[in-house]
Amino acid sequence: MYSFTYHRPGSVMEALECYRSADDGLYMAGGQTLIPTLKQRLAAPSDLIDLGAIAELTGVDVAPDRVSIGAFTRHSTVAAHPDIRRVLPVLADLAAQIGDAQVRNMGTMGGSVANSDPAADYPAALVGLGATVHTSSRRIAADEFFQDLFETALTPGELILRIDFPVPRRAAYRKFPNPASRYAIAGVLVAEFDDAVRVGITGAGPCAFRGSALEEALRRRLDPASIDGVEVPDAGFNSDLHASAEYRAQLVRVMARRAVADLLSRGS
Amino acid sequence: MTQTAQIRSETGAGGHGIGASVLRKEDLRFITGAGRYTDDIDLPGQAYAVFLRSPFARARIERIDTDDARAMPGVIAVLTGRDMADDGLGDLPCGWLVKQKDGRDMVAAPHPPLAHTQVNYVGEPYGVVIAATLYDARQAAEAVEVDFTELDPVVDPAHARHSEDIHAGVLGNLAYDWELGDRAATEAALATAAHVTRIELVNNRLIPNAMEPRAAVGAYDPGTGEHTLYTTSQNPHLERLVLSAFVGVAPEHRLRVIAPDVGGGFGSKIFVYPEETAVIWAARKVGRPVKWTAERSESFLADAHGRDHVTHAELGVDADGRFVALKVETTANLGAYLSLFGSSVPTYLYGTLLAGQYRTPNIHVEVHGVYTNTAPVDAYRGAGRPEATYVVERIVETAARELGIDPAELRRRNMIRPDEFPYQTPVALQYDTGNYQASLERALELIDYAGFPARRAAAAARGLRRGIGFSCYIEACGLAPSKLAISLGAGVGLYESGEIRVNPTGSVTVFTGTHSHGQGHETTFAQIVADRFGIGLDDVEVVHGDTGRVEFGLGTYGSRSLSVGGSAISVAADKVIAKGKLIAAHMLETVPGTIEFADGRFGQPGSNQSLSFGEVAFAAYVPANYPDGLEPGLSEKAFYDPANFTFPAGTHIAEVEVDPETGVVEVVAFVAVDDFGRVINPMIVHGQVQGGLAQGIGQALLERCVYDEFGQLRTGSMMDYCLPRADDLPDFTIDTTVTPCTHNPLGAKGCGEAGAIGSPAAIMNAVTDAIGTNDLAMPATPEKVWRALAR
């Protein structure tokens, strides 16, 4: 770690001000991605702005058709939240599959989403459920939010405040974890809405994206078998030590099929 | 993870004596945070070391500019390999000289602790920054400027012999060509065999990852000239010997090496490394204690790695299904330098084990030990024996499939029979005792072999492919005897010391030259002594890991501690009892030959007069009523040099289920039946087996060390290097059979490595059985399995 100036602002206004007056400021939420990066000396912020004391960034608000979650909400909170479990169980299931207990007790939704790690789980939920990201300056639809490897629509200093998820009729998430890191090698969230089926895919590409061909096939018939006929082209897919692009495409198909089967088993 | 514990012992599990599963004495301090590890040691005035490590796999060091770094806050010194060479420090030696097949000595490239002309692997240290704080040291390390000229690295061992020479004078990067066995007879038997099975195998390279990273604190006392080195060592006396006799850091009598609590080693802490060498040297140079604790990423780069073989093997079988010959050719990657025992692992600890449990009459093995621009490779849990077992048990299983013979039956047909011991193998070893059939039959019973077809069908109904795989392993522990090993090139003896000091009040302090870093010696050795003397477990304290307290020792590796170190303690206990009898005879006014010692009392059979152990101890130190001419005191020691290796053996059977859609392998059942000879503490043995199985299953399914074509380590953290976790493992069914070792006083054979030795072949045989192809390399990752199924 290089040395830096530490701030712990009490409000969003103050946090934004901290950022503006810093040479090279960086927000810190749960620190689960950031602190390892700092320790490896891969980042050298002049100022570290800890978001942990800002009440506006916390809180979960559950309505029948919408779940709104503060950016600083820890993964373990989402996983265990009784109202989320009731209204949007897929999100709680997904959160429970992130990392390990220590990571879930520290890591936050805002941090995960802002980071746009290609293997992170939440992005599949944002894209698959059609969430809206509320920031310090605007609202961004999930489809526009994730742009590339570790790249989002956020501008420098822009702070995620909360994320709103529409509630589908039913949904399911299947993840194929990397055996070492337990991040997603491929993760697929399938959600059935009154007027649409959405498929959010993470792990396979540079950032989370929608599986349009899968959506198309599932709109015609919401059944695991519908996926068998769908081509999942692996062009542009990630290929690394752990999985080739071709294998990732296979996993997307298999996870999608299993997610649909899970979803159907939840009744309607 | 729940465990199905099935532990049988000869003597029942009551009390705290031999055969009792008493809880480990050391665990209270470990689990309450009261352990004292090297990093817990802080000395007054201590400074911190950060090493300068090569970013390249192979490069010439043209110039090192330390001026800016030296001027930075807190910096005490910036020392380079040149400074070390100027101080006259020697190279790190390889402790085992292997003779090549043409009679020449192996070619050991010089291994300076800090590189000064060329770096040969990513992470190799070439300098060290010493500063008042760790932060200062790290900042300054970044300010050191180095001009490197990059050279083409040699990364792939299979091509090392046809690449540029890494070390001047080491032609074709060949450290040695070694062979064992009768080549002509083996080739002749293969030529006429009814069937020959051929196999190509890779034994994947592993990175050890002990829980506690390596660390060292060095201090120098200018008043007495004493150097003290605290370090994470499995063998502090050997560390001292190497640092004084070879490297020349300090004379042996002015160098104290202390290995306090050590959090795991698995072999990786046997060796003498550059870092502790530099730390103790620097401490004297800068006049302050110096501490270094590895970061995990340094452990990945610079701890000695394990395994890394490429092998072609052929097994000849006659018309009756009997093995007639085994021929093995292996290229072993030794890394950039020969680590302390790097030369012996793929030779004497590998080739000698290729008979396995079988009566194969003709065996020949040839090993090409090659240098590459990767971290040095040395002993890792099992050290050579997992590699040997993997070859033998994969090829035997493959032969069974090719011949259509049940794999258990083929093994049974070829096993050495209980009445054939001692058994001389064609590859040098003489097995003293064993009953391989007993372990096999017990394992078949525990796995319910007869029920396997039904389990396979049930899995198929769930869309999964179930397979079963065997591994009937043998290993050689407690390397011995010294004379033989030294004649084969070992640079040290292989005996062990044990000392028992009976205190005047009858409590006992035991000193052992072995070292416990997870094995539970403080309990097991105390059990032996408490059992012998008829005293309480708490009345025995076991001391290890300090050259200032323990006279001499060779440390802990190769599952030697109990069979060799425990035997030394047992012999010392005999001497204590013998002396006690002389004292007791005098006190009881009788002749010495009539005294017997049992249940903690010295007495004459048939007489109701007797003395407790404590009473005799007290008399030894307060010699009022005492035999004339007998020295006071009750303290005895022994150096025990075993007559032979011990040969633990057993059968492991794995059952796996493979998901054909994803290639995921789940280990659904695992039976291990091991013969460790006499067991002192079944619970500890059980734990050792479990840990070994976890590592073996890790090797088979999860772990792989990957260097890219530039020699950069691609698996340099836990994010990419997959260690097994509890949820990767099944419930183990563990049992033991017992044929006591015939040549040591405890009848014990050693249990530390068996799990890691037997299990990889069992798993791979099960996976290949499930997917119906033999062509699959470790680790059987999901993608590899999926591709094998798609072929």
Ligand SMILES: Cc1cc2nc3c(=O)[nH]c(=O)nc-3n(C[C@H](O)[C@H](O)[C@H](O)COP(=O)(O)OP(=O)(O)OC[C@H]3O[C@@H](n4cnc5c(N)ncnc54)[C@H](O)[C@@H]3O)c2cc1C
């Ligand atoms: C061992 C381990 C395993 C893991 N496994 C998984 C896994 O399986 N699946 C998974 O999805 N993730 C996994 N993670 C990542 C984990 O979920 C992290 O918590 C997450 O990536 C980052 O969240 P954080 O709150 O820790 O953010 P931080 O690390 O504090 O910050 C991450 C980035 O987000 C920025 N940031 C944080 N909050 C905001 C905000 N409100 N507005 C704008 N920018 C912000 C920071 O400036 C920083 O750039 C794992 C992490 C570890 C250490």
